Amino acid sequence: MSENRQNNNPKQDKPLDGSDQVAVRQAKLDQMRENGVDPFRANWDQTHTSIQAQALLTEDMEDGPEVSVAGRIVAFRLMGKASFLKVLDRDGRIQSYVRKDEIGEEEYAAFKKLDLGDFIGIRGKLFRTKTGEVTVRAKEYRLVSKALRPLPEKWHGLTDNDQIYRQRYLDLIVNEESRERFRTRSQIIREIREFFWDRDFLEMETPMLQSVSGGAAARPFRTHFNALDCDFNMRIALELHLKRLMVGGFDRVFEVGRVFRNEGLSRRHNPEFTMLEAYQAYTDYRGMMELTRSLIQQVSERALGTLQLERNEGDTIDLSGEWREAKYKDLIIDAVGRKDWFDLPKSAKLEKAKELRIEVDPSLEDFEVTNDIFEKVIEHTLIQPTFVTHIPKELCPLAKITEDDSSTIDVFELCINGQEIAPAYSEQNDPAVQRSAFMKQVGEETQELDDDFLLALEHGMPPAGGMGLGIDRLVIFLTKAANIRDTILFPTLRPS
Template identity: 45%
Template sequence: MVVLELNEVEQSRKDKIGELREQGIDPFGHSFGDALATAYIAEHFDELGDRTIRARGRVMAVRGHGKACFLVLADMSGRIQLYVRSDDLKEPAYDWFKKYIDSGDIIGVEGTLFVTKTREKTIAVARLWVLSKAIRTLPEKFHGLTDVEIRYRQRYVDLMVNPEVRDAFEKRSRMVSHIRTYLTERGYLEVETPMLQPIAGGATARPFVTHHNALDQDLFLRIAPELYLKRLLVGGFEKVFEINRSFRNEGIDTVHNPEFTMMELYEAYSDLDGMMSLTENLILDLVEKVTSMSQVHMGERLINFTRPFARTTFDEAMQKYAGVSLEELRDDGLARRKIAEFGIHMDKSFEYANVVNEVFDKMVEPNFIDPTFVRDYPVEISPLAKRMAEQPQRVQRFELFAGGIELANAFTELNDPMDQEERFTQQVAAKARGDDESQSMDFDYVRALQYGMPPAGGLGIGIDRLVMLLLGVESIREVILFPQLKRRESQD
């Protein structure tokens, strides 16, 4: 049996657990109510006066010797100093405290407030309880937890010792809550759609496959909720959204994690322009009310979230930044020369749609630092979007980019069942030629469209990436609590 290794100090702490139990003390404590948050104590310090108060949290540091010690107590709201003196501690005795309380322990205390000579707000501890005895030692206080690999694998320690990390995830939570409130106040209904799906549809991506034993059939973790949400429009709902987990069996890098969070919404009787207005208004409202910063530094890049966002077309962007037209890339020989010239390695089949996507992703997308809408996409890379009446080879689609990465994707939704069936057929043919990310035929979705889906606009926003940008961090792992990592052979 493999056991977690402990160093000498940690083994000593483990031994203390047995000693506490022999003394009739539960080293993993009990409930501890009527405690005040450390931030509340600091804010209402003068009002609390000489009242006896209770606080609880983790001991982050212990300093001092002899007959008195100072401790730093941390909870979710902040930190406060504790003063433990042999003359004041009622039970347990001071010597017991010195022996059994270590940094990392979770404790409850009772005492009165005072200000030290250095003007530090402090609790003079009269009583103390062990609520959870820590075996592992905290990282060295001056450097904290800095190893990126360990920070992601042991996020619980990262949150414990790096307050700025916890603050980032608190901000993420507020952003998601704000998005939810913003939409519900405007009449959108929040819904839930299946995560296990018989057909992986709604996006171009490689799915994760699992097997349902009772049904004896393979199912897919959803790559997008799109086709189910649009079925709801057919059923009569007019404004729906879902903040959802989606899964794509793709590589991991600074902007990709195989499990990620999206917000998708659909609005009957709207269109691409309605979605563009909604996207800009939602993001700017988020910037104003949650982050209060219209400019964000992301590494050396300065991103300006100001109205109006820039706008361009797909063709214009390809010509400007890649120096090639969409029509030129239809020539197989020229396309291969351009791919080689750009230094692009094609992992996918050499389909026109894949070539266009790769050139755009590598040569064009990184140039959009300030928020920019790119619209009027080629139909070949947009199988679920409505065609432009004046340019049938283009569709009513935009993507929003900022900081050099994609933030949002939106369509005027395709509601013609015959056109949709034909596009699914083309996707199936591409899959047969080796493009395993192409979509499958979804006959039930086509059947739903045959009942009639109202004209509609749809929008998807990558929550992880949006939080990245608004916090100014350069890796998606900094905004996902538990990012996927390669499993290690020992003690994972």
């Protein structure tokens, strides 16, 4: 990739016929250097971006002030004595018009040697073309950075998925929807932060390297710390450390951070993904319900300007107003069509699962069979925002037991777009109950016992509500992405 083409390339001896585009560009660059022109200038004084420049020329104006723009050449229409080009900067594209009689014969000849993909700076007055497009009429131009490799094809763009993910920069140069999606993602995360700051939360940072990775049941990535000669795990959740902060007295905290789970890849799963978790003292899962709904509504309103999200499937997700609440048990009873479901023996449940055409492993626990029905039959039907409440206590050891029903916990799972987006709990703060819940889990699931966390709980944690939200999945439905990889700039791939 980086071998010295000037000296080692045997093709250099042959006349350049255009067959090796990189060699042609390299030769142009060498020629420039010989002529004393620096193809990688230290800087260019950019006074306006494309959008800022376009805003200067209002409808009623024929021409406008002088501006200096800069960016990558993404369209190049050369003619004998005048040319049009489009320059891409962080805001978008702007057209420029370059005339031989205005920049001089020599400069124009050099201008025609530029390539698609080169970075250029242009200074000149704004004017409007016959077709009404705001354009910079070049008084001066400079190549500011040479591109040695050509861009993907201009019309079809870049469609090879592997290349889109491995060379994301090409995707971003060529595919506007992609550029727009990641711009929106950044805006979404910014709005999430604003929301919590406005509510007096502190943004905290907790360790990614942990000796015990708790807070969820997932296989961790393991690594080794040489200095201490011991193994560490990458974190799988933020929960247990943020709760330590609650113990410490920071009683409104949140964190947006990467978590790592050593599990499969799919359209909805990437091994590293971005999680939001928030904890607030003196509230409970009902308070988290209001918080979560307001958060998503505010983010959608501000980042997208709407609460009505059209889906690729043709229907619309309506985020406005109050959101539906449904008890887990009611959804199950509805789906299986039996009121006595929870009194049935496991064998009858397995049989019913078969009827519903779900593959269920007979060695599963009773509650796991039920939960399979939830995940495989119900979850994907919950397109409109739905808080699923009163979930069986076996499914989560970190929440408080419901007061009038000891079989369930005070939690909700928010489902939107047929996916679980955000769970929230009334957080368990009784160290003894917490310990026994952990003990039951250890062994059967992969949740690790974190004694240090239990020690913290024994010092007392205020009553609190907590929630977690998978940001990538939020971005999926807010941007109509088809795949989690379209919301992660550099998704995990097999090394090439």
